[in-house]
Amino acid sequence: MSTLLGRLGGAAAARPWRTIAAWVLLIGAVLGLAQAFGGEPRDNYRIPGTPSTAGMDLLNERFPETSGTSARVVVHDRGGRALPAQALAALRGELAQVPHALSVSEPIPSRAGDTALLTVGYDVKVTAFKDAEGLDALRAAARATTDAGYQVEFGGELPENFSAPNGMAEAIGMGAALVILVVALGSVVAAGLPLLVALAGIGAGTGLITLLSAVTDISGIAPTVASMVGLGVGIDYALLLVARHVEGLRRGLDVRAAAAEANATAGSSVVVAGATVLVSLFGLKLAGLSTYASFGYATFATVGAVMLAALTLVPALAGLSGPRLLRRAERRARTAAPAAEHPAPAAEHRAPAAEHRAPAAEHRAPAAATRTERWARLVGRRPVAATVLSLVVLLGLAAPVLGMRTWPQDAGSQASGNTTRKAYDLVAEAYGPGANGPLLLAVDLERLPQAELPALAQKLTADPAVAAVQPPLVNAAGDAAVISLQPRTGPQDEATAKLLKRLRADGLPAGVQVTGQVAAFSDISDRLAQRLWVVVPFVVVLSLILLTVLFRAPVIAVKAAAMNLLSVAAAYGVMTAVFQHDAGARLLGLPHAVPVSSWVPILMFTILFGLSMDYEVFLLSRVREDWLATGDARGSVVRGLASTGRVISSAAAIMVAVFTGFAIDPDITVKMIGVGMAVAVLVDATVVRMVLVPATMTLLGRHNWWLPRWLDRLLPQLRIEHGDAPAPAPARQPVEV
Structure with a gap:
């Protein structure tokens, strides 16, 4: 894989204008097709097999005048x-x-x-x-x-059902990302390159989503979530490639050779990380709700587009930029250096194995240790304490998730300036909180005689949790009726959910189904809570298989999955504290605490599990690259973290900035996802990657790379390290950190 990617990067850098022109034509064609044949996003909350759906089907069939919106x-x-x-x-x-x-x-x-x-x-x-x-x-x-x-x-x-488009979130995220990129790369040209690549991928992904809307239901907020994820991963993937390209330029490689090496090494990590995100998105299909599947389709298309853009446009734009990707002082030194100090062309195109061994030799030189390297050595000296401390922090952040309550978003969850929220508050004040969420009883008069309707209404009125019951409305054919029941509590109140469950359990005769928006929301919440425990194992198992095949290290794969689960749990806990316990809901434009949206847990898990694997792959690729070259299990952790720490920290800061920008989106689901993913990435890049990973890898030593012989025979040989260096001999002793 690395050889193919290296050839692709070299070819794109050698003929940059052809690559750029191909992308311009591709984006233009996709957007043109989308304009001509694309559809409109639409939500489909239908869940076959639930009582609310059965009741709504009865009303749509026998009360056709009420089947519209x-x-x-x-x-x-x-x-x-x-x-x-x-x-x-x-x-x-x-x-x-x-x-x-x-x-x-x-x-x-x-x-x-x-x-x-x-x-x-x-x-x-x-x-x-x-x-x-x-x-x-x-x-x-x-x-x-x-x-x-x-x-x-x-x-x-x-x-x-209408959500006004909000371009402010994207603008804030991109502005913050540009500042971080300038600080990280030291060059305005190098900083602007990842943004251009991400925008190209999002442009193609947007056209693909519009085309998908013509053939299937795509949720109204799915494009926003897809743009959020695509912008974050697109900048991250491009940043990783640009950083590796700049490393090659600093070592004296020409532009084409540096682009080829960056694609062969960092590009392999991009493919693995992107594949992990795409594999995780398949879990949304198991949620049993077409809305979730649409999130998966939209995000899949966007992430795939930005991944392709990173692997092709980055080397092309890097080829056009030439030495301008370096800092100004480095360009001056490069120009002023005598020709004898530069490597000969033959050395620039040396064998891949020699390129692969060069970094290890450089690390053994008596150069001043970076701050990340000093931190990694510090953690390596106290691995047990670092592991325990990081676990305490993660579990403490995750603790509020034990009391998390989910409920689909409704007008009561919207920001106070929204007209739907104002209407919600006016109705609650004038008619009672239950008027915003009446329960509809769909009655099949072929199973329940019409003469029993007054008795049923009287029984419902006597319930202490019921505020009012409207007289039954019978259709023209006389074979169906509908009764509107107003609870004393609002739609999001737990007492309303208890009333619904009590009515369904023992309060209604045969032929009567409780439906309406509140009943449908309750069914959605219950279904998604059940499906979460189907999606989680599916995504985890697929990720374990993928990492085991690529790194040929089952211990590494299991450990990575466990750490990602801790990151997701911490994000859930913080999100519960912020929104449900009002630890920050008012700062985000909400007038009071709200339950966690039912759409968020599964959606966040599938996306976050893939994103967390990004940093794991970026780090482990460099660690394994060093391990294969030196056989030093502990030293490779220090050197791998030192070489990727700055890039991972910068990439994580960009992700946090992008996701935090979406926290100001007026849609409550997008707001919660933005906060949750920002917290998850922050925790993952600090507590997990900077403390827990080096600590546990130091404790395990050579056992990190243990592989049973029977599994070694079964797994395909898919090396992602540049040069495909052989594994070190078992007799080689590691160097103590």
């Missing part, structure tokens, strides 16, 4: 005065004229009379509306009412 229009007088009937009637007339409006309910006034609620029913699904056209039509219909001085807010399925 709906919207709530809330009118409020800020002065507390009663709303005039004439103004409400005029508003109702305007709402009836909006496109696809099938019906508009009579205004329902509050007890104080200063608030009124109208419901607009549509004859199409919510996915029929493109972008904000449905919400814009409602605002236009209510313009006369707002001009008269009344507050008008919008809620319900249609407004809540």
